[in-house]
Amino acid sequence: MxxxxxxxxxxxxxxxxVSGQEKAGKRQNIDTLITNSGGSGPEIYFEFIxxxxxxxxxxxxxxxxxxxxxxxxxxxxxxxxxxxxxxxxIVKGNWAPGEQRRPASLPYWAHQRGIxxxxxxxxxxxxxxxPDAYTGATPLQSFLLKSKSDKQLPTKFRLYFEINQxxxxxxxxxxxxxxxxxxxxxxxQPSLVYAVTIDTQNPQDEYFxxxxxxxxxxxxxxxxxxxxxxxxxxxxxxxxIKVWLKK
Numbered sequence: 001m002x003x004x005x006x007x008x009x010x011x012x013x014x015x016x017x018v019s020g021q022e023k024a025g026k027r028q029n030i031d032t033l034i035t036n037s038g039g040s041g042p043e044i045y046f047e048f049i050x051x052x053x054x055x056x057x058x059x060x061x062x063x064x065x066x067x068x069x070x071x072x073x074x075x076x077x078x079x080x081x082x083x084x085x086x087x088x089x090i091v092k093g094n095w096a097p098g099e100q101r102r103p104a105s106l107p108y109w110a111h112q113r114g115i116x117x118x119x120x121x122x123x124x125x126x127x128x129x130x131p132d133a134y135t136g137a138t139p140l141q142s143f144l145l146k147s148k149s150d151k152q153l154p155t156k157f158r159l160y161f162e163i164n165q166x167x168x169x170x171x172x173x174x175x176x177x178x179x180x181x182x183x184x185x186x187x188x189q190p191s192l193v194y195a196v197t198i199d200t201q202n203p204q205d206e207y208f209x210x211x212x213x214x215x216x217x218x219x220x221x222x223x224x225x226x227x228x229x230x231x232x233x234x235x236x237x238x239x240x241i242k243v244w245l246k247k
Contacts, residue, residue, distance in 0.1 A: 030142040035075050036133045041149030042200075043246035044074065044159070049239035050142045057165040057237055058138060060109040063149060064158045066197075070112045071157070073130060074147040077138040080105055080123065081130035101125065102166075103219030104187040109162045111222020123219065142239070156199045161209055164191035165237055172230035173217070183218035189234035191215035193224060194241060209241040 030047075046061055058077040064070055078084075084099055103110070103123045110122040117125045124130055134147075168188035169175055178184040194209040213224040214231070228235070 030144055031139040033075065033136055033139065033143055033145045033147075035136065035145065035147040036150065037148065038133070039148030039150050041151050041153055043146065043148050045244050045246060046074070046145040046147070046159075046161075047240075047242040048139075048143050048145070048161075049241070051236040051239040053165075053168075053233045053236040054141075054238070055165060056138065056140075057163050058105050059161065059163045060106045061145060061147075061159070061161050062109060062112070063153065064112065064160060065154050066156055066158065068112075068158075070114060071153070072150055073109070073113065073134045074149070075145050076106070076109065076130055076135050078135045079138075080110075081135035083123070083125040083129065099126070102183070102186060104183045104190070104215075104217060105164050105166075105219070106162045106191055107215035107219035108191060108193050108213075108222060108224055109160070110219070112160075121219075122222065153200075155201050156197065159196050159198060159207075159209070159243055161194040161241060162191050162215065163194075163237055164215070165189075165234065168234055168237075170230075170232045170234075172232075178218065181218045183220070187217055189214075189231055190217045190225075192228075192231070192234055192238070194238070196243060198243070198245070200245070203245065206242050206244040209243060211235065 058080050060073065060076040062070065062073040083101065101121060101123060103121050105123060113122065115128045116122055117128045166186050166188065170189060173189045175185065191214055192211050193213050193215060195212045196207045196209045198207060211228060213226040214228060216223060
């Protein structure tokens with residue numbers, strides 16, 4: 001009887017170990033992005049683990065001071081940064097890259113950045129594009145962003161993350177809600193904004209980001225809207241979001 005119990009315990013321990021290894025293996029299967037490697041400020045690590053509804057979103061990661069003043073972008077999806085989408089136009093019956101103005105994509109980041117294009121929109125175009133050092137293609141899976149600030153940061157600052165997935169409709173944010181609004185037609189549930197405060201005088205080993213609100217549904221303003229009660233699948237685009245500073 002004792003031998004049977006020992007065997008059962010051993011099998012249980014082995015199962016736990018294998019399960020842990022499988023989870024560790026999944027976490028290791030992430031892309032690595034490196035931006036602004038020439039920056040002279042602290043190195044910031046941003047780990048994004050995708051949620052079950054993750055499917056080709058656009059994202060931005062940036063820094064502000066404690067007075068909500070924009071400092072700099074660490075990373076933004078290339079399609080938004082340049083105003084050129086992979087499926088931006090139809091050529092001979094097929095999708096091809098082309099210029100697109102999508103103010104509903106990442107409106108909070110765009111307005112905080114504060115650079116207005118000639119057409120009055122804050123989302124970048126060819127003349128107001130984000131430099132290559134801070135951008136790249138959006139990863140197809142979980143990713144680790146390694147970036148640096150351009151210069152030394154305040155001892156206490158805020159890190160922000162905005163994410164949006166086109167055509168992410170639900171019962172509250174449906175495609176007939178604002179039929180006259182062209183910018184909303186490629187939106188759906190508005191962008192979600194996450195944030196965390198980092199205090200370098202009282203540092204933590206790691207920080208976890210949580211949603212604090214959403215952007216305006218068509219990008220017409222740069223306000224942060226804090227009511228998330230009508231959001232469903234958009235809250236499942238992101239899994240865990242962890243940040244830490246390189247020691």
